[in-house]
Structure formats: C-alpha cells, structure tokens
Amino acid sequence: MKHWSKTLLAVAAAAFLIAPQARAQDYPSRSLTLVVPFAAAGISDNQSRLLARKLADILGQPVVVENRPGASGMIGAEAVAHAKPDGYTMLYGTHGTQAANLALFDNVRIDPPKDLRAVHSLFRQSTxxxxxxxxxxxxxxxxxxxxxxxxxxxxxxxxxxxxxxxxxxxxxxxxxxxxxxxxxxxxxxxxxxxxxxxxxxxxxxxxxxxxxxxxxxxxxxxxxxxxxxxxxxxxxxxxxxxxxxxxALEGWSGVFVPAGTPDAVVARLADAIGQVTRAQDVVAAMAAISSFPMGLSDREFQRFAEDEVPRWKAVVRQSGARLE
CATH class of the missing domain: 3.40.190.10 (Periplasmic binding protein-like II)
Structure with a gap:
C-alpha cells in the first residue's frame, strides 16, 4: 500500500511539473487581450493596434486591444497585474505606468517591478x-x-x-x-x-x-x-x-504580463514582439512619428524597467508634481 502511495505521489508531482510545460507548448490556443491603459486614438493606442495586428499574424490567434484609461494608466496596469498569469492578458506599459506613477501617486496599489513581468520593449519617443x-x-x-x-x-x-x-x-x-x-x-x-x-x-x-x-x-x-x-x-x-x-528625457513603451507567467510563454511572446518591432514596415511607420524600436527582450527589458524607477522618481520630484 505504501508503495502504491509513493507511486501515486510521484506521478502527481510529475504531472504538476509537466502540465505548465504542456500548456506553454500549446500556447496560444485562443485569443489574447492587449490592455492599453490610455484612451483610444492616442499615440499609445495607435501603436498598440499596429502591434496587435502584427502579433495576430505571427501567433495565429486574434489579439484584442482593450482600452482601460484612468489614473495616468494605473487602472489598466492594475487590471493586468491581477489577471491570471497565463500569457493571455498583456499590458501596453510605459515609463509612466512602470516608473513615474510610483512617485506621482500616494496610493499606488501595485508594485510594477514585482507584479508585472517584462516581455519585450517597444519604442522610445522624445518630445x-x-x-x-x-x-x-x-x-x-x-x-x-x-x-x-x-x-x-x-x-x-x-x-x-x-x-x-x-x-x-x-x-x-x-x-x-x-x-x-x-x-x-x-x-x-x-x-x-x-x-x-x-x-x-x-x-x-x-x-x-x-x-x-x-x-x-x-x-x-x-x-x-x-x-x-x-x-x-x-x-x-x-x-x-x-x-x-x-x-535629455525620452519616454518608452513595452509589453508586460502578470508576474508568474511561465517562462516558455514569455519567451514565445518576446520572440513574436521582437519580430514585429524589427519588421521593416513597422520600423518605417514608427520612424514617421519619431518613434524608434529599443530592442530589449525579457530579462534585459526587465532590468531596464527596474532601473528606470529611480530615474523617473527623481524627475517627478524635480517637477513637484503630485496626483490624487
């Protein structure tokens, strides 16, 4: 009896470890959502819709853009941070949602570096x-x-x-x-x-x-x-x-997913987004509005986003800006 119990436990443990890998191999098997935490028709929205169309072609599944504006992007960012970490909900994040807002607001309910996993950078843009x-x-x-x-x-x-x-x-x-x-x-x-x-x-x-x-x-x-x-x-x-x-001050954007999203899923998304940002027609379209690809993927982009937090906090302190 003990032998069978140990065998069942071993099988269960193996199944537990293999299941996420199997799900990652099948990913994506349905439509994905790209949350844009800003109003429609702006620069962020336009970039996101171009990204969504191109990603859908590469991934073979629809990518739906969902605008969730409010609180300088934090409403949408919070929604993604609390979403299921399965790779089907993504955030169009910016220097604001990932860094500056931490100094602008007193009541930020998430910690972006911990609650959101960086997937791939998008574009840098200056004024x-x-x-x-x-x-x-x-x-x-x-x-x-x-x-x-x-x-x-x-x-x-x-x-x-x-x-x-x-x-x-x-x-x-x-x-x-x-x-x-x-x-x-x-x-x-x-x-x-x-x-x-x-x-x-x-x-x-x-x-x-x-x-x-x-x-x-x-x-x-x-x-x-x-x-x-x-x-x-x-x-x-x-x-x-x-x-x-x-x-000098440049803004930037990138794609993030909830923390805990499987590495294999992040890698699949990162590869697809990298293909999009390197595509000649995308590069040309973004250059026309003075936006340029950053070329940072996964862990490299994660480190970049984390390093941006103190830099943007300092800029906000210099400005004296505070938001309710």
Whole structure:
C-alpha cells in the first residue's frame, strides 16, 4: 500500500511539473487581450493596434486591444497585474505606468517591478520643445537666458501634471537652473491650441503633433528632448547639442504580463514582439512619428524597467508634481 502511495505521489508531482510545460507548448490556443491603459486614438493606442495586428499574424490567434484609461494608466496596469498569469492578458506599459506613477501617486496599489513581468520593449519617443513663432526665442539658449533674467516670466503649457510634456520641462529647468511657470491642460490638444494662439509661449510636444505647424512657420522648434536628432526635423538640435545634456528625457513603451507567467510563454511572446518591432514596415511607420524600436527582450527589458524607477522618481520630484 505504501508503495502504491509513493507511486501515486510521484506521478502527481510529475504531472504538476509537466502540465505548465504542456500548456506553454500549446500556447496560444485562443485569443489574447492587449490592455492599453490610455484612451483610444492616442499615440499609445495607435501603436498598440499596429502591434496587435502584427502579433495576430505571427501567433495565429486574434489579439484584442482593450482600452482601460484612468489614473495616468494605473487602472489598466492594475487590471493586468491581477489577471491570471497565463500569457493571455498583456499590458501596453510605459515609463509612466512602470516608473513615474510610483512617485506621482500616494496610493499606488501595485508594485510594477514585482507584479508585472517584462516581455519585450517597444519604442522610445522624445518630445520636441517648440515656441510660438511670435516669441523672441530663436534658440534654446535665448529661452534659457530670458528665464534666468526674469524667473517665472516664461510660461509653458503641458498635457497635464505628471505627463511627459510636463516632466520634460521640469528636467530642462533643473538642468539649466531656471524657473518657468507651468500651465497644465487636460490633454495635449488644448495645450497646443493655446501655444498656437499665443496664449502660452512654449511647450514640449510630440513631433507628429507639431511638425506641420513648424513647417508652416507658426511654431519654432528649439530642441529635441531625446538623445538623437529626428528625421522629421533634422536641423533641430538635441538638448545635448544645444548645451544642456542633463535635460535629455525620452519616454518608452513595452509589453508586460502578470508576474508568474511561465517562462516558455514569455519567451514565445518576446520572440513574436521582437519580430514585429524589427519588421521593416513597422520600423518605417514608427520612424514617421519619431518613434524608434529599443530592442530589449525579457530579462534585459526587465532590468531596464527596474532601473528606470529611480530615474523617473527623481524627475517627478524635480517637477513637484503630485496626483490624487
């Protein structure tokens, strides 16, 4: 009897170990969900839908984009962190959901580095500093000198407190030792409209949003917040080239799954996402909006995301931003 008990226990243990491997080999066997923690029709949503279409072709299963906006992305991030760790629920994560929000909110209910497993990076994207063409600022140095001479006199718009458009300005103020007046809006659209109207002097915005206005002479591009020049604005210097290397700030995105997702499933997803981000048509489409693949997979991307937490926390502290 004891012999049979030991045999049954051994069989049960083997089955327990083999079952996840078998499930991973069959993965995916049904549709997947990609949670986008932001509203539809934005940059994140557009990138996610392109990713979903391409992933579906590679994985052989539908990939459904589900927008779950709110709390600067934390509502969607929390939903994925609490989902079943089977690889069928993914998060379009960003520097905000994985790092900056930990300093922006007092009541974050998840710990992204522990509760979400990095799968593969997507794209890095920088903003560009633009000024209304009627202002006297023809270079970044013109702006900095004016802000130094009259602290608080230069006003800048943003898409809202804690957004990349706000934090990029905070980074510049810290690097240049200047003080400007923040005018936050509920979204990038209203902010840009007021800069174009001359109600606010400057703002950091995304290249695809401002390039047409720069070309039309309505806005003047002063500097790129990223580490490299943009194909869409090849004559616009980076912050480093303009003399303020510590003002550089790039946002980023990537795919995450709930912690505890089997390694084999993560590897399958990582391979598929890597194929998507390397595809020539995807690279070209993203370059057109000044987004560039990062090329980090699995553990390498996990380390990157974890290292970003203290960096973005410092930027948030510099900005003084807090969200309820």
């Amino acid at each position: 560009v500093l633009v000024a209304n063409a009627a202002t006297p600022y023809r270079s970044l140095d013109d702006l900095v000198q004016a802000a130094r001479q009259r602290p608080g006199s230069v006003n800048y718009a943003s898409a809202g407190s804690g957004t990349q458009t706000h934090l990029a300005a905070a980074k510049l103020q810290s690097a240049a030792g200047i003080s400007m007046t923040h005018v936050p809006y509920k979204g990038a659209g209203p902010a840009l409209s007021d800069v174009l109207a001359g109600n606010v002097e400057i703002m950091f915005s995304y290249p695809e949003s401002v390039s047409q206005h720069v070309a039309a002479g309505k806005l003047r591009a002063l500097a790129v917040a990223g580490t490299s020049r943009l194909d869409a604005m090849p004559t616009v210097p980076t912050m480093a080239e303009a003399g303020y290397p510590d003002a």
